[in-house]
Amino acid sequence: MFTEEWKIIESILPFLLEGLWTTIKVSLSAIVVGSLLGGVLGTLRSFRLPVVKHVIGLYLHLFRGSPFLIQLYVFYFVLPELGVPWLEFGSWTASLVALSLYTGCYVTEIVNAAILSVPRGQEEAARSLGMSKLRAMRHVVLPQALRLTIPPMSGVYVIIIKSTAILSVVGISELTRQGEVAILRFPSDILLIYGVVALLYFAFCYPVLRFTDWAENRVGGVRVNLD
């Protein structure tokens, strides 16, 4: 009954899986770079240093206030026009930089919220034992705060995986783009192909989503408005 469909799926699946692999690689690199960036910025933000506070605030507002699509366009089309040689990104660099900065803005909020949710008494106790501000942060506050970031971080990971679909508009051959290429080969089976693409995304994201829900019940974690 579905032999025709099976044949099509069989012939496009290798390409789609290749696209899925690219999606995994891109999203993993973005989450690693973004987490490092967000970890540093989130910690810095909790110190409430005079100028730094406002710079980080501006970064958060800019990246939360605009859609990822426009951020991608700015990194891909606008920056190379400024005439600064090292800003002349190709599609890969532009995608990775944009996605990492986008991830970083979520992670900054989460890390900052987690640090704030550790009771102040913890830091005061560490300080009264003679620890410096930085040591108290590193040995007392951060270890407690990082545990709380696990559930929201995996939520962010799902958002990032889904955002990689947008990278298809600048020609990164990830899963959605591979689907579009497959449609060029089988133009009459658009729905079938996008259906398979959707299922592949689902197979990748659903376990992470379940983990998020489980971890939220288990660890509790900080609640951050992810918008």
Added chain:
Amino acid sequence: MDYIASIYNFRVVGDYLPVFLHGIFATVWISLICLVLSLVFGTGLAGLRMSRIGIVWRTAAAYIQFIRATPLLVQIYLVYYGLPVIFGATGILTEAVSGIVALTLHTTPYMAEIIRAGIQSVDTGQREAAKAVGMNRRQTMGYVVLPQAFANVVPTLLGQTAVLIKDTSLLSIIAVFEVMSSGLQLMSERVMPNEAFLTTAVCYLLIYAVMLVMANVVQRRLGGGVYRPA
């Protein structure tokens, strides 16, 4: 001054101001329609999700999880190419209609989850009290539980609305006219990426600023609900 003009030409942007204003207008309209629809359907879906009948809540949960675990872009493509297959290629199915259907299908589950959290945040005592004064199930829901549930989650709903507004940008990919498309129009007619995309970004940031002010006003008016995530 010359350097600034070489990077960002204000005159060209001035010429395109009506296009951008039209785009902002379209974005706000599309977002409003999707917001209203997804709140209505979201309330219904939340009800189905909390049903005690196995097949009903399982179906609702499956729909919610499917939407949460797949990218909006793929959902837009599925709706855009899928609607004509289901309803035939009639003239009613313009890009804008497909876009609104896709965004509503996408936003409804998120709204449903928020509303469900709101309903669960209302104390059981409220329900019992309503029952004690002789209200039936519908009256209890309509007059007692839902008003409190919505009041409790207004800040979260506003946050989700901000996401919805940002999500409308993806509709430019299926040629729906909104702010992003006005930027793309400038780009394709004049090939000036800086003017096109920076102006679009500013438009979105303006809408975001208005949303922030609104959120502050609402927060102060409501004095913060019982249920306060974040």
